[in-house]
Amino acid sequence: xxxxxxxxxxFVDGGVCAAKGFxxxxxxxxxKHQALSEASEPDNQANxxxxxxxxxxxxxxxxxQECNVAAVYTQNKFKGAPILVTKKHLENGKAxxxxxxxxxxxxxxxxxxxxxEMMCRLAADALQISPEDVVVAxxxxxxxxxxxxPIAAAVPALAEGLSVNGxxxxxxxxxxxxxxxxxxxxxxxxxxxxxxxxxxxxGSGMIHPNMATTLTFLTTDCAISGAMLQQAxxxxxxxxLNRVSVDGDQSTNDMVCVMANxxxxxxxxxxxxxxxxxxxxxxxxxxxxxxxxxxxDGEGATKLIECIVSGAESExxxxxxxxxIICSSLFKAAMFGADANWGRIACAMGYxxxxxxxxxxxxxxASAKGEIAVAEKGFGVPFSExxxxxxxxxDEIQVLIDLHSGECAACAWGCDLTYxxxxxxxxxxx
Amino acid sequence: xxxxxxxxxxFVDGGVCAAKGFxxxxxxxxxKHQALSEASEPDNQANxxxxxxxxxxxxxxxxxQECNVAAVYTQNKFKGAPILVTKKHLENGKAxxxxxxxxxxxxxxxxxxxxxEMMCRLAADALQISPEDVVVAxxxxxxxxxxxxPIAAAVPALAEGLSVNGxxxxxxxxxxxxxxxxxxxxxxxxxxxxxxxxxxxxGSGMIHPNMATTLTFLTTDCAISGAMLQQAxxxxxxxxLNRVSVDGDQSTNDMVCVMANxxxxxxxxxxxxxxxxxxxxxxxxxxxxxxxxxxxDGEGATKLIECIVSGAESExxxxxxxxxIICSSLFKAAMFGADANWGRIACAMGYxxxxxxxxxxxxxxASAKGEIAVAEKGFGVPFSExxxxxxxxxDEIQVLIDLHSGECAACAWGCDLTYxxxxxxxxxxx
Numbered sequence: 001x002x003x004x005x006x007x008x009x010x011f012v013d014g015g016v017c018a019a020k021g022f023x024x025x026x027x028x029x030x031x032k033h034q035a036l037s038e039a040s041e042p043d044n045q046a047n048x049x050x051x052x053x054x055x056x057x058x059x060x061x062x063x064x065q066e067c068n069v070a071a072v073y074t075q076n077k078f079k080g081a082p083i084l085v086t087k088k089h090l091e092n093g094k095a096x097x098x099x100x101x102x103x104x105x106x107x108x109x110x111x112x113x114x115x116x117e118m119m120c121r122l123a124a125d126a127l128q129i130s131p132e133d134v135v136v137a138x139x140x141x142x143x144x145x146x147x148x149x150p151i152a153a154a155v156p157a158l159a160e161g162l163s164v165n166g167x168x169x170x171x172x173x174x175x176x177x178x179x180x181x182x183x184x185x186x187x188x189x190x191x192x193x194x195x196x197x198x199x200x201x202x203g204s205g206m207i208h209p210n211m212a213t214t215l216t217f218l219t220t221d222c223a224i225s226g227a228m229l230q231q232a233x234x235x236x237x238x239x240x241l242n243r244v245s246v247d248g249d250q251s252t253n254d255m256v257c258v259m260a261n262x263x264x265x266x267x268x269x270x271x272x273x274x275x276x277x278x279x280x281x282x283x284x285x286x287x288x289x290x291x292x293x294x295x296x297d298g299e300g301a302t303k304l305i306e307c308i309v310s311g312a313e314s315e316x317x318x319x320x321x322x323x324x325i326i327c328s329s330l331f332k333a334a335m336f337g338a339d340a341n342w343g344r345i346a347c348a349m350g351y352x353x354x355x356x357x358x359x360x361x362x363x364x365x366a367s368a369k370g371e372i373a374v375a376e377k378g379f380g381v382p383f384s385e386x387x388x389x390x391x392x393x394x395d396e397i398q399v400l401i402d403l404h405s406g407e408c409a410a411c412a413w414g415c416d417l418t419y420x421x422x423x424x425x426x427x428x429x430x
Numbered sequence: 431x432x433x434x435x436x437x438x439x440x441f442v443d444g445g446v447c448a449a450k451g452f453x454x455x456x457x458x459x460x461x462k463h464q465a466l467s468e469a470s471e472p473d474n475q476a477n478x479x480x481x482x483x484x485x486x487x488x489x490x491x492x493x494x495q496e497c498n499v500a501a502v503y504t505q506n507k508f509k510g511a512p513i514l515v516t517k518k519h520l521e522n523g524k525a526x527x528x529x530x531x532x533x534x535x536x537x538x539x540x541x542x543x544x545x546x547e548m549m550c551r552l553a554a555d556a557l558q559i560s561p562e563d564v565v566v567a568x569x570x571x572x573x574x575x576x577x578x579x580p581i582a583a584a585v586p587a588l589a590e591g592l593s594v595n596g597x598x599x600x601x602x603x604x605x606x607x608x609x610x611x612x613x614x615x616x617x618x619x620x621x622x623x624x625x626x627x628x629x630x631x632x633g634s635g636m637i638h639p640n641m642a643t644t645l646t647f648l649t650t651d652c653a654i655s656g657a658m659l660q661q662a663x664x665x666x667x668x669x670x671l672n673r674v675s676v677d678g679d680q681s682t683n684d685m686v687c688v689m690a691n692x693x694x695x696x697x698x699x700x701x702x703x704x705x706x707x708x709x710x711x712x713x714x715x716x717x718x719x720x721x722x723x724x725x726x727d728g729e730g731a732t733k734l735i736e737c738i739v740s741g742a743e744s745e746x747x748x749x750x751x752x753x754x755i756i757c758s759s760l761f762k763a764a765m766f767g768a769d770a771n772w773g774r775i776a777c778a779m780g781y782x783x784x785x786x787x788x789x790x791x792x793x794x795x796a797s798a799k800g801e802i803a804v805a806e807k808g809f810g811v812p813f814s815e816x817x818x819x820x821x822x823x824x825d826e827i828q829v830l831i832d833l834h835s836g837e838c839a840a841c842a843w844g845c846d847l848t849y850x851x852x853x854x855x856x857x858x859x860x
């Protein structure tokens with residue numbers, strides 16, 4: 001996927017380790033789906049030696065010094081225990097480290113909060129910091145007891161192995177059904193100082209807009225107050241991750257967390273200054289690309305769908321329509337088939353909860369192979385099916401809607417609905 | 431699928447022809463997807479003789495005398511042209527006939543209203559009635575011009591062939607991706623007179639609650655005023671078809687229409703009397719079973735999912751939660767895999783737009799093979815995966831949620847998400 005650039009930002013390597021003063025690591029501690037561990041061992045372990053490649057399942061990010069932290073969380077009423085614990089720990093707006101596991105979501109478990117607190121204590125002991133300075137997150141199967149032993153056994157080595165090049169191990173550890181590591185970093189300049197901001201994201205299924213959408217961890221060496229950090233994060237999440245949907249299911253464990261350690265030495269951002277706008281721009285560049293990566297790597301996806309609604313009376317209307325389209329199962333399946341069945345776009349617009357004049361609606365579909373107009377003024381127009389097929393066989397598709405009713409616009413990101421989505425989710429726990 | 435019976439009603443044969451004074455018919459007039467007709471002919475027609483079985487695509491229902499008519503329509507803003515025309519024709523609450531085609535939805539076409547009016551005129555001419563007494567409906571691909579010639583050519587024979595046994599031909603004609611004919615009829619007694627009520631339904635994809643959900647045509651010989659007929663229909667649709675979802679996509683062409691010709695000779699129902707309750711009960715029996723048939727034959731479905739939420743503070747809360755669960759793609763995929771991944775039920779409850787106490791929630795899953803408790807008081811409980819698999823491999827699954835917070839309950843119906851859903855919709859138009 002081509003990265004979308006942003007003025008004033010330069011893409012750099014390093015993900016969550018790009019910024020000064022952050023280290024990361026990831027290991028395989030051996031968490032397994034409970035359903036599996038109850039059954040007999042898999043065949044490839046019959047001779048006692050696993051031949052399957054080991055996947056990391058436990059990650060840590062640690063800051064050299066105390067950070068201002070901002071976060072947004074899922075609004076699902078069934079909140080994962082790690083969400084409850086992290087919220088409490090971040091009440092003072094400060095943190096030093098993140099510990100996160102995949103495989104098990106530690107959600108809907110009677111001992112969930114206790115286990116999440118234990119994870120924080122284990123990390124804190126290894127790093128010699130306070131447990132209240134630890135952010136904890138989990139992702140995986142809901143409703144199965146989290147075995148703490150493998151985590152307890154692994155944390156000392158996990159902490160020992162922290163490094164400024166550890167981002168690759170860390171991003172690998174947070175993947176679940178993700179097929180690609182999703183990380184990114186940018187550098188930008190504030191007050192003559194080079195700042196960096198980097199992040200990693202997991203998220204492939206149970207992805208739907210509402211506050212957060214996924215697990216995302218961001219680090220920056222920019223000096224910025226907790227309040228301004230939170231404002232920037234909330235603003236940017238609203239127009240990026242909150243406009244991504246893979247399957248309409250909003251996770252119980254969503255969290256986006258950004259840590260700022262101030263080590264770049266820029267004058268601290270404490271209000272809506274020019275510097276704030278530069279920082280927010282950098283954050284937007286990061287989150288926009290992570291959002292696109294998230295949608296493109298949706299479970300089973302073969303293509304990224306970007307829906308841009310313009311000419312709307314309000315941004316809210318544009319957003320509502322764009323989200324409705326990228327969430328439509330019928331439209332998503334048509335995209336898998338590279339079928340320009342735009343009636344499903346009209347259908348999804350028509351049941352979205354907003355008002356617009358259908359007699360002014362123009363619809364186009366586009367990709368690197370060109371653009372086709374499929375509807376004008378609310379009615380279908382003739383188009384070449386061959387050209388449409390060529391356009392839609394690409395792996396990044398744009399749906400362009402012009403409502404011709406105002407000046408507002410919004411973009412939402414989704415993916416196609418494929419056999420593999422069904423396969424992945426038909427028996428996720430085994 | 432086993433029919434669900436209702437006190438005072440007896441199931442009878444005949445579908446829309448069960449009631450006195452109604453005839454029906456269906457033919458293949460040769461409507462084709464435009465995309466196909468533009469391309470070269472399919473292989474099986476290479477020698478000029480089609481070897482594919484002919485599927486009816488045009489149906490008619492005619493009443494021997496004028497009927498009181500009630501209807502509910504889709505709330506999609508992109509309404510099919512037939513919806514606009516039918517609404518106008520039913521302003522006086524009277525009708526004599528229905529004409530309906532599949533293959534092409536006649537929606538988002540510049541000449542859509544004109545074509546829908548032409549269909550009514552063709553039917554009216556053949557039946558020697560007024561065009562304003564004709565209900566018109568279409569279902570199929572959106573945004574492709576409806577060719578009127580095949581319909582014009584077929585209507586005379588269609589009308590000529592009307593019979594009191596024509597329900598089977600008619601129900602076949604309204605099928606699109608449906609795999610089974612969906613029709614049903616009951617008899618009941620009012621004032622010593624035997625009344626009958628029957629109906630047929632199409633609907634397999636683009637099925638989501640909001641006013642109607644599908645094309646459904648009902649006929650009855652019961653004498654009932656237009657106002658009471660509308661009240662009964664609206665009441666019953668609310669708790670039946672409006673609680674069905676196959677894919678979350680609300681069609682542009684949904685319509686439920688009931689015609690009452692009064693030929694049973696019962697004293698006309700004109701208020702909320704005992705007789706009204708009997709009639710409404712019969713209508714509920716019909717619509718409940720059609721709703722279940724609709725969900726069970728959802729595109730690609732291998733099983734019917736029935737979600738019953740009880741112990742709610744309000745019916746609205748129960749309904750919101752039940753719908754949220756049966757709409758969850760992740761849950762639907764898990765059901766396809768017979769995977770008791772109940773965390774997805776918790777997830778879907780948690781993001782539903784209502785409030786409840788998660789610490790009181792009990793969740794069970796059941797089928798003809800028995801019942802398993804998967805969560806109690808909001809937390810997971812141990813269960814046998816083998817037993818769960820046995821329960822979930824059945825083709826009718828119940829999800830039973832008890833909120834332990836009140837006396838209200840609601841049921842919603844859906845189906846699993848399968849490879850075939852993706853296959854059917856990946857290239858629906860060809």
